[in-house]
Amino acid sequence: MKNHVKIFRMKTSMTQEQLARNVGVTRQTIGLIEKGMYNPSLNLCIAIAKQLNKTLDELFWEVDE
Amino acid sequence: MKNHVKIFRMKTSMTQEQLARNVGVTRQTIGLIEKGMYNPSLNLCIAIAKQLNKTLDELFWEVDE
DNA sequence: ACCAAAAGCAATATATATATTACAAATGTT
DNA sequence: AACATTTGTAATATATATATTGCTTTTGGT
Numbered sequence: 076m077k078n079h080v081k082i083f084r085m086k087t088s089m090t091q092e093q094l095a096r097n098v099g100v101t102r103q104t105i106g107l108i109e110k111g112m113y114n115p116s117l118n119l120c121i122a123i124a125k126q127l128n129k130t131l132d133e134l135f136w137e138v139d140e
Numbered sequence: 141m142k143n144h145v146k147i148f149r150m151k152t153s154m155t156q157e158q159l160a161r162n163v164g165v166t167r168q169t170i171g172l173i174e175k176g177m178y179n180p181s182l183n184l185c186i187a188i189a190k191q192l193n194k195t196l197d198e199l200f201w202e203v204d205e
Numbered sequence: 206a207c208c209a210a211a212a213g214c215a216a217t218a219t220a221t222a223t224a225t226t227a228c229a230a231a232t233g234t235t
Numbered sequence: 236a237a238c239a240t241t242t243g244t245a246a247t248a249t250a251t252a253t254a255t256t257g258c259t260t261t262t263g264g265t
Contacts, residue, residue, distance in 0.1 A: 090211065104253055106212065113252065116179045116222080117200060124201075131196040135182060136189075155241065169223055171242065178222065181252080 077111030078135050083127045084109075098122040142176030143200050148192045149174075163187040 084094055084105075095105045100119060107113040108123075115123075124134050149159055149170075160170045165184060172178040173188075180188075189199050 092211080101254055102212080103214090103255085106214090107253090110213090114181045114183045116181060116252070117185050118179045119252090120182050120185075121200070131201050135186070136196050157241080166224055167242085168225085168244090171244090172223090175243085181222070184222090 076138055078108070078138055079129075080105070080123060080127070080134060081109040083129055083134065087127060089126075094123070094126060097126050141203055143173070143203050144194075145170070145188060145192070145199060146174040148194055148199065152192060154191075159188070159191060162191050 084091070089097075091105045091109070092102045095102045098105075098119065099122065104113065104115075104119075105123075108115050108119075120131060120135060124131055127134070149156070154162075156170045156174070157167045160167045163170075163184065164187065169178065169180075169184075170188075173180050173184075185196060185200060189196055192199070
């Protein structure tokens with residue numbers, strides 16, 4: 076796992092589409108980030124973190140591959 | 141200021157060029173990130189953080205604009 | 206089991222991060 | 236002040252994040 080977006084998103088019972096809309100990207104982008112197949116931009120990471128009430132470190136730092 | 145890369149890089153007395161080489165990008169990219177004119181990729185942010193012995197949050201989280 | 210919503214996936218298009226090269230400006234050292 | 240090193244900046248080229256559309260598969264509720 077390359078990040079914890081999926082887990083924390085599910086804890087808030089948000090759908091990929093809701094999170095995507097809230098941070099201003101498409102559902103596909105969120106899906107690919109959760110799968111670890113995208114290398115998202117810092118601004119998007121920050122937007123996602125704020126939506127999930129987490130910090131960058133909690134979502135993206137030292138995630139055991 | 142959009143991030144703290146410049147301050148922490150200078151504390152290690154690394155030049156932009158040295159940091160750039162160590163993280164595998166060009167000097168220009170580092171320069172523009174320090175100026176806040178680029179929206180770097182997460183992977184690059186992580187590489188920079190590791191080079192500076194800092195975490196993502198310390199470099200990029202809640203930086204007072 | 207059925208059905209609806211959610212998520213996966215694939216193709217093509219677009220925007221932008223990053224590279225490359227070159228030169229100008231600034232900074233530091235003597 | 237002169238010089239070398241570092242940093243700023245600008246033009247063009249390339250790679251890749253992200254959008255768009257459409258369809259398939261999975262998941263969850265009844």
